[in-house]
Amino acid sequence: xxxxxxxxxxxxxxxxxxxxxxxxxxxxxxxxxxxxxxxxxxxxxxxxxxxxxxxxxxxxxxxxxxxxxxxxxxxxxxxxxxxxxxxxxxxxxxxxxxxxxxxxxxxxxxxxxxxxxxxxxxxxxxxxxxxxxxxxxxxxxxxxxxxxxxxxxxxxxxxxxxxxxxxxxxxxxxxxxxxxxxxxxxxxxxxxxxxxxxxxxxxxxxxxxxxxxxxxxxxxxxxxxxxxxxxxxxxxxxxxxxxxxxxxxxxxxxxxxxxxxxxxxxxxxxxxxxxxxxxxxxxxxxxxxxxxxxxxxxxxxxxxxxxxxxxxxxxxxxxxxxxxxxxxx
Amino acid sequence: xxxxxxxxxxxxxxxxxxxxxxxxxxxxxxxxxxxxxxxxxxxxxxxxxxxxxxxxxxxxxxxxxxxxxxxxxxxxxxxxxxxxxxxxxxxxxxxxxxxxxxxxxxxxxxxxxxxxxxxxxxxxxxxxxxxxxxxxxxxxxxxxxxxxxxxxxxxxxxxxxxxxxxxxxxxxxxxxxxxxxxxxxxxxxxxxxxxxxxxxxxxxxxxxxxxxxxxxxxxxxxxxxxxxxxxxxxxxxxxxxxxxxxxxxxxxxxxxxxxxxxxxxxxxx
Numbered sequence: 150x151x152x153x154x155x156x157x158x159x160x161x162x163x164x165x166x167x168x169x170x171x172x173x174x175x176x177x178x179x180x181x182x183x184x185x186x187x188x189x190x191x192x193x194x195x196x197x198x199x200x201x202x203x204x205x206x207x208x209x210x211x212x213x214x215x216x217x218x219x220x221x222x223x224x225x226x227x228x229x230x231x232x233x234x235x236x237x238x239x240x241x242x243x244x245x246x247x248x249x250x251x252x253x254x255x256x257x258x259x260x261x262x263x264x265x266x267x268x269x270x271x272x273x274x275x276x277x278x279x280x281x282x283x284x285x286x287x288x289x290x291x292x293x294x295x296x297x298x299x300x301x302x303x304x305x306x307x308x309x310x311x312x313x314x315x316x317x318x319x320x321x322x323x324x325x326x327x328x329x330x331x332x333x334x335x336x337x338x339x340x341x342x343x344x345x346x347x348x349x350x351x352x353x354x355x356x357x358x359x360x361x362x363x364x365x366x367x368x369x370x371x372x373x374x375x376x377x378x379x380x381x382x383x384x385x386x387x388x389x390x391x392x393x394x395x396x397x398x399x400x401x402x403x404x405x406x407x408x409x410x411x412x413x414x415x416x417x418x419x420x421x422x423x424x425x426x427x428x429x430x431x432x433x434x435x436x437x438x439x440x441x442x443x444x445x446x447x448x449x450x451x452x453x454x455x456x457x458x459x460x461x462x463x464x465x466x467x468x469x470x471x472x473x474x475x476x477x478x
Numbered sequence: 479x480x481x482x483x484x485x486x487x488x489x490x491x492x493x494x495x496x497x498x499x500x501x502x503x504x505x506x507x508x509x510x511x512x513x514x515x516x517x518x519x520x521x522x523x524x525x526x527x528x529x530x531x532x533x534x535x536x537x538x539x540x541x542x543x544x545x546x547x548x549x550x551x552x553x554x555x556x557x558x559x560x561x562x563x564x565x566x567x568x569x570x571x572x573x574x575x576x577x578x579x580x581x582x583x584x585x586x587x588x589x590x591x592x593x594x595x596x597x598x599x600x601x602x603x604x605x606x607x608x609x610x611x612x613x614x615x616x617x618x619x620x621x622x623x624x625x626x627x628x629x630x631x632x633x634x635x636x637x638x639x640x641x642x643x644x645x646x647x648x649x650x651x652x653x654x655x656x657x658x659x660x661x662x663x664x665x666x667x668x669x670x671x672x673x674x675x676x677x678x679x680x681x682x683x684x685x686x687x688x689x690x691x692x693x694x695x696x697x698x699x700x701x702x703x704x705x706x707x708x709x710x711x712x713x714x715x716x717x718x719x720x721x722x723x724x725x726x727x728x729x730x731x732x733x734x735x736x737x738x739x740x741x742x743x744x745x746x747x
Contacts, residue, residue: 161743219579221744241581249579256576260496272488273582 150232150246150324150357152195152218157227159188159213159381187213189381190227197324200351200358202372202389206471210381211361212251215327218359219249231325245274248323250331255314257302263313264298267320274321281320288316291346308339315343319350325357326350332367344370365463379474397466400440404431404447405454414450421446429454485582486590493594518546518674535679541705544617545676547610548701551603552632553673556639556696561592562647562660569650572744585644585735592640620706627713631700631720638724639667639696645731651738672698692723 165183166176188210195201203211216222217229220236220243229236234243257266271281289295292312297305305313311331319326328347332340344367351358362368368375368389375392377385385392406429410418418424422443424433435443440458447453526532526539537545565588568574577584611618619625646663650656668674670693677685677698688694699716702708708716 216575216744221575221578222742223740239578244579244581247579249575251575256580258492258496261492265492265495269488269492270580272485273580275484 151197152193152325152357152359153228153230154191154193154214154218155228157188157191157193157214157217157229158186158225159210159217159222160225161185161187187381188217188378191378191381191383193376193383193386195357195359198351198355198357199374200347200360200372202368202375203359203361203378204368204375204467205361205378209378211378212329214378215249215329215359215361218325219247219327220244245321246323247325247327248318248321249327249329250311250315250318251329255302255310256317257310257313259303260301262299263302263305263317266302266313266317267298270317270320276321280322284320284322285316288319291349292316292342308335308342311335311339311343315346322354323356326359328358328360328362330362331360332362332364340364340367347371365467369463377470377474379471384474392470393460393463393466396470398436399434400437400458400460402433402435402440402443402456402458404444404456405429406431407451407454410450418446482586486586489587489590490594490597493591494597497594497598514550514673515547518550519543522546535676537676540614541617542676544610544614545701545705545707546673548607548618548704549672549676549697551606552635552697552700553668553671554599555596555603555632556636557596557664558592558640558643559660559664560595561588561640562643563657564588564591565644565647566650566656566660569647569738569742570654574742575744578739578744585732588644589637589640592643593636618704623710624703624706627710628700628704631695631703631717634717634720634724635696635700638692638720638727641724641727641731642692645727645734648731648734648738651734651741666693667696671696672701692720692727695720695723 161184162182163185164176165181166172191210191214193214203214205211213222217224218231218236220239223237231243231247234240236243236247256270257263258269267281267285270276276284289298292315294309294312294316297309297313302310302313315331331347332343335343347358347360348371350356358371360367360371372389374387375385375389376383377392409429415426422433422435422439424431424435426432431447433443444456447456522539522542526534532538534542564573568577574584577587619628642663643660646656646659649659670680670688671677672694677688677694680688695716699708699720703713703716
């Protein structure tokens, strides 16, 4: 199933008042509302079987976009089509082919084991016994949670609950899966497990995934393509690696000298390059194209004890991007 | 149709399972009905004794007690406190999302929850209703028509009651908090529907006004059939009016929901 979004806008009317008893009293009689424009004309096409990462700081409009795509919210303006379906009409056939997992809200019944909620979903999605068993077995094995199926949901750990949520959302093998912060609050092992699962499931079932996450490692490992939303506007849509290169085309290089070069040589280097020197280790953050020339100069001085070349951490790169997005795009 | 029924049957079963997880909570509700009947008994026995009367507005003491006994039980059978609270929270806090993203009707899903929450009471109160005719054979269910008439009126009135709750809860899309509306309705239901005193005790003008509302059909109508206080010739008109109220309130609830859902912000999730 493919997704086509054209000039999508969504506004909310928000009640607003300042803190304090007097303001509470005043607003009781004279309420003031403000219109908040969550999405300001988004265009987006997502192909069948793609994994798209949606990036943006808190309040950028990512979750609003997801809620419109699954039909929870009506667009204020613009068109949204998932194949031929209009999500806000909540056609039952459409709902059978799509699913959403929101990190902080659940569809599992809290006081009873997850297996009971799965049986309910079997009925809701009208799955045959064979379909249900195949799907459940596959998901339970992938997440390794067979021991936890009969434990009350409220007694499960956060990671176990999230796995159960994903199982509940995928039992009917939807063609489109929206994951809003699926790894939020999870430890690194659970995060990795969920990432592995998404990769496997996408390859095995050719499902289309839309993923939001504040953990850049999720995006880096799962999404070739990302859409960046900033204050309701799509700033970027393309390869994640290209975005990173655009934002921060520098590399970090560390070169450990066997013997510290003479002051004259160091001065010569300082005139050509920017670097720091500490305990015989020269460290530089320089544009990628300068690195080969610099390396050649350094090797000409002497063979190093060791040297290392690395990209800047993606988290740091994206942090600097979100602090001032207009500067980069 | 069968597939749809299977969905809501599954919801109902799940509610039973959840209810059984908390055995104590399920039985605490019983005290409400027992204490209600005890209070009514103590009040009316005093009134009859001090006023030295044998009858009040066509009710002997025993007839009045049986009417109130049945009224309190019937009133309790349609209590939607838990379900309506959950529905309000769904709308306020974004819990509605989990229904909207699945091919399921929010109205019928919650109706299954409503029946599920009350099912244990249906069994226990059903037993209380069943034993009453054996204790007071002259006052209840004079023939099979009265049993079937009562059951049909009861089932319809339970559906009407749920539809009224659904209609009121829908206003949470605009106002966010409508618990006071539910509380006011519950209070009106206790006082005006016949759970404290029979409707015939109210002044004529008040009875006239109430006749233009669904309130008499919630408790008084089924109880009046069971106790033979309503002549059988008046049943068809009563059932017709009850059915019309169901259709009107159901449609009103669906309209409020469909308009309200467009305003739904899905916040909190």
